[in-house]
Amino acid sequence: MTMLEQDVTVVPDFTHSDARIKELLDYMHEIADLEALTELIDWDQNTAMPKGAAQVRGAQMATLKGVLHERWTSPQLGNLLGELGKEFKQASFTDTDRGLVREALRGYEHATKLPRKLVEEMAHVQAASFDAWRSAREQSDFASFAPLLSRTVALQREVADRLGYDETPYDALLDKYEPGLTASKLDILFDPVCKVSQGMLQRIQASGNTVDASCLEGNFPLEQQLVLSERLLRNMGYDFLRGQLAQSPHPFTSSFGSPFDVRLTVRPNKRFIQAALKAAIHEGGHAVYEQGSAPMLARTPIAGGASMGAHESQSRLWENAIGRSEPYWQGQFAAVREVFPDQFAHVDVNTFARALNKVQPSLIRIEADEVTYNLHIIVRFELEKALINAGIAVESLPGLWNAKYREYLGIEPSNDAEGVLQDIHWTSSFGYFPTYTLGNLYAAQIFHTLRAAFPDFDERLAGGDTRFLLEWLQQRMYALGAIYQPEELIKRVTGEMPDPEYFTRYLTNKFEMIYNLPKIA
Amino acid sequence: MTMLEQDVTVVPDFTHSDARIKELLDYMHEIADLEALTELIDWDQNTAMPKGAAQVRGAQMATLKGVLHERWTSPQLGNLLGELGKEFKQASFTDTDRGLVREALRGYEHATKLPRKLVEEMAHVQAASFDAWRSAREQSDFASFAPLLSRTVALQREVADRLGYDETPYDALLDKYEPGLTASKLDILFDPVCKVSQGMLQRIQASGNTVDASCLEGNFPLEQQLVLSERLLRNMGYDFLRGQLAQSPHPFTSSFGSPFDVRLTVRPNKRFIQAALKAAIHEGGHAVYEQGSAPMLARTPIAGGASMGAHESQSRLWENAIGRSEPYWQGQFAAVREVFPDQFAHVDVNTFARALNKVQPSLIRIEADEVTYNLHIIVRFELEKALINAGIAVESLPGLWNAKYREYLGIEPSNDAEGVLQDIHWTSSFGYFPTYTLGNLYAAQIFHTLRAAFPDFDERLAGGDTRFLLEWLQQRMYALGAIYQPEELIKRVTGEMPDPEYFTRYLTNKFEMIYNLPKIA
DSSP: HHHHHHTOOOOOOOOOHHHHHHHHHHHHHHHHHHHHHHHHHHHHHHTTOOOGHHHHHHHHHHHHHHHHHHTOOOHHHHHHHHHHHHHSSSSSSSSHHHHHHHHHHHHHHHHEEEEEEHHHHHHHHHHHHHHHHHHHHHTOOOHHHHHHHHHHHHHHHHHHHHHOSSSSHHHEEEEEEEEOHHHHHHHHHHHHHHHHHHHHHHHHHHHHOOOOOGGGOOOOHHHHHHHHHHHHHHHHHHOOGGGOEOOSSSSEEEEHHHTTTEEEOOOOOSSSSHHHHHHHHHHHHHHHHHSSOOGTTTTTTTTTTTHHHHHHHHHHHIIIIIIIIIHHHHHHHHHHHHHHHHHHHHHHHHHHHOOOOOOOSSSGGGGGOHHHHHHHHHHHHHHHHHHHHSSOOOGHHHHHHHHHHHHHOOOOOSSGGTTTTSSGGTTTTSSHHHHHHHHHHHHHHHHHHHHHTEEEEEEEHHHOHHHHHHHHHHTTTTTTTTSSHHHHHHHHHHHHHHOHHHHHHHHHHHHHHHOOOOOOO | OHHHHHTOOOOOOOOOOOHHHHHHHHHHHHHHHHHHHHHHHHHHHHTTTGGGGHHHHHHHHHHHHHHHHHHHHHHHHHHHHHHHHHHTTTTOOOOHHHHHHHHHHHHHHHHHSSHHHHHHHHHHHHHHHHHHHHHHHTTTOHHHHHHHHHHHHHHHHHHHHHHOOOSSSHHHHHHHHTTTOHHHHHHHHHHHHHHHHHHHHHHHHHOOOOOOOOOGBBBOOHHHHHHHHHHHHHTTOOOOGGGGGGEEEEEEEEESSSTTOEEEEEESSSBBBHHHHHHHHOOOOOHHHHTTGGGTTTSTTTSOOOOOHHHHHHHIIIIIIIISHHHHHHHHHHHHHHHHHHHHTTTTTTHHHTTTOOOOOOSOOOGOOOOHHHHHHHHHHHHHHHTTTSOOOGGHHHHHHHHHHHHHHHOOOSSSGGGTTSSSSGGGSOTTTTTHHHHHHHHHHHHHHHHHTTHHHHHHHHHOHHHHHHHHHHHHHGGGGGGHHHHHHHHHHHHHHHOOOHHHHHHHHHHHHHTTTTOOO
């Protein structure tokens, strides 16, 4: 632990001795402000915007992205970065400076490779696509979404070609969310994940042992679910003075200026309490990560998460390793009982926590258990590769989707709303889904470190305390924003490079215990 | 009426024969898109933004206004406008072109006179000021708002000096909201308004006659008030597919791209039903005006209202001339009774409509009756002149405010929350308040024309029909956006230049009848 203690002393700070860092910060503040407005538009689009505004909002987003593109490709910025890019590894620069220069270079290169016209068109298509997706999902009508999806895929292909790649076009898209990630790296990382997930699912099903999750079903008024979500978020340490909880068709977290304005949404389901709880804790994990950024990083590209994988590691650490553990609920179950006294009067915390871990192949990714979750991701990963690298027609998607669900999970959607239309992602992004599983890997490794750091980990959780957790994470990880790239960050937090072994061990131990399975040597 | 019928044929259209109009439209679309985002920030700030975000949102708004300033002062735009400005009165241009060039010139001149640094500082101060005002109002603590108000006044003075004026600095601020308006013009216009208001108030008080408004008091759950507000707005023709109803501390209407996204807020009061009804119909008037803009004007500075006075004419036409008339409620009272069956079971529509017109000097402007309303405005007008032209200290405001209320209305606030802190306006704008009274003058004149155009006006309203009204207004006024300046627009709609006589006659006739007063020769 000595090494970890040393790392804690990293305090974000820009150098004050180089005027070029000050100049770069001026550029980055302006860009970060405009980026924050794109987030505000997205938030509004998902929580409030009337349908009739889709077209005009698309035009506005396109204009804003056009301005951003102009800023990112400014020749003056290019010259400044040309100089700083050569020197920023010198000892006179702080790690914070280096992170800033690195992300500024990344943004500059990204922007100079994509012409403004393309960026504006993508914004237009995204707005229209969101609208089409929302309607298509309501009516479970994939055909009405297909033309826009097809357009999005074509644009993503063009983006990949322009950004460039060594092996496959999809790699260029993956790199946007997780620097350096490639499909072939994922094939390797996902192989043990796929094996452990399928293996565990088979062992559970073969054992005949079951988990009774009936206490999570019933009648849960939406209003009260929001009250409970808010309680849990407050207990996690999510700061409502710098945030807000809202509802949207797909839960998400949005930051309009980390760490000062980080909001999240849930989508409560009247009959199943688990959806809102999971969403609150998952999005809460994203949100406390963003709220934990050092304030001095605000209005720069290194405020907030280090990568999507790093981000998902926090949402999934909170949602699963913590939020699906019995010690956690020992500390939080009183809140559940207070909000839903009738529903939980005769349910004990052990039953409740076990119920949250029921393994059952399901159709909806965001409702999946930990054993099958990554299989949902693998379906999407394979389809994204097929769309982007192999160029399959979007019209074949519903069929392929259903076939893969049958293959990996043994079940099949009865309509597209619970199948291929369930996620918002394909209205704008390809290459994002794999970061969820990557996040699971990081999360297991960080969880291991956390438990080692606090011998009384379970006792504290059971006492209702989660502040110790948040503080530890905040000092060692959240405060650092994107100063370090994900692999280096994980090494600083855990003392080791990312290793999928932590996840396979975590999953195996946890579900052997829950399902009372005999150990495998 | 022949002249009016001819004017109906004006259909907004840009010329297609001059490439420079196309080029100007490209500039204006970009600017209008960015302006819409400033509105979105405002909306968010008032309906959702967490308090902790005030500072970072101020920085973002400052950046956005900085970009807007850069766009408005672009030398290429200046050259284009230099050419078009000389030629745009030629016959080859349409009225729509002329309106576009005129407003573009206005924006360009405004921006070139105000340095970017000043614009950014104003945005910062506005965000901080809003936050301070919200807290100060909650705690009825003017002193905590005073330093920021003082800063705002100083900035407004600087704006006035830079924009220039012939007579007094305040004129430069008035002109921003109503082109060509001056304090001395207002002194003349407000004189008959002040006389008729004070005279009518004295006649009513001397008569000893009263209106029983007790049916408007009671217990009105907020949720149901929102339901009723929505019903009334739907009936008015407000289109929820292009809008949304929300709540905020001060009711307002915001457009993020007329006519496609126009939202409004109300502030229901549990004990008094009138606040929400008035706000819904008032803001509804603003909103249908914005939603009525010809779609081809979208994303230009001539979409939406012709001026603040023109805008207020519509909010107040709907709120007062229509929304406080018995025929209107004969058509709408069923909705009131349906939402609040217990409260209105034994109230007849005549009693209800009379109650809405009870004259009683009150402290809160937005709850004022039609007789005293303009006296509230005159208080603010005089204080704005004193702040901007005479340079009085902001610290003296609460005392002056209270003294003027005693003088004009015979009552005095017991705290600053119901006094000088009640309005949001002084967090950012001076010169706006007088346009409310100007709107009353225009509204009375338009109402006169409307009644002449529909001999069965009252019968239609009583039958629940307001579409005929909306259509008439939409074709003759709303569709035209800001193609014409307010005086010309009023002339086109009513056949005459603006004349305050319509208002004094309207007020006199209406309240002589309601309070059963003897006519004065």
